[in-house]
Amino acid sequence: MMINMKNPVTNQVKQCKVGFSWTTFFWGFWPAVFRGDWKWFAIILITDLVLGVWSFGIGSGFINLIFAFIYNKLYINDLISSGWQPADTASRDILISRGFITPSNTAL
Template structure:
């Protein structure tokens, strides 16, 4: 009898993941050179919605953190230019609104950065999920 509540056959063929079961929207990737394994969610990032850029900082994803901060500051400057608000007010408005936008795209940004660093899906299920979601090319 399977103890997997998601009924997605994760108890079989996980390539040494010690029968770890995963929700259907999580993918496992591994760097073939360093053998580092990452298990991450595919789809909407609720942590980014609630905490803004902090999940990327805690994941050690400083590349995407700097990209997000850069886009936020550029949008604040554009908003200042278009509305005449001072930069502090514009930055405040941007930093209130942008976590919603980042929550839709951050997980994809993270997986694409991992792919550029040499990470590949560890099993067929993860590969299919990442390709179906357009996270990996």
């Protein structure tokens, strides 16, 4: 499920996926790089390296599986905390139904 997020200051719009992140599952930290999400890039990379080195890569695969379930939620929460808002009513309704925002704390 895709949503559109808009920065009210710059009017920049980003399209974000809600739910499981297949790209993070298969490619680990690379989706964070392409999104410009440097905080989670560093966290995923360091975790992959630390757990992957001593487990011959098995730990890295396990970490990618965990982050695949939570990365999109973390990314959307970071956008919301940075002031981004839903760009349309459909995106707003999805964010409300998934518990990201409450009906009273956002305006279109």
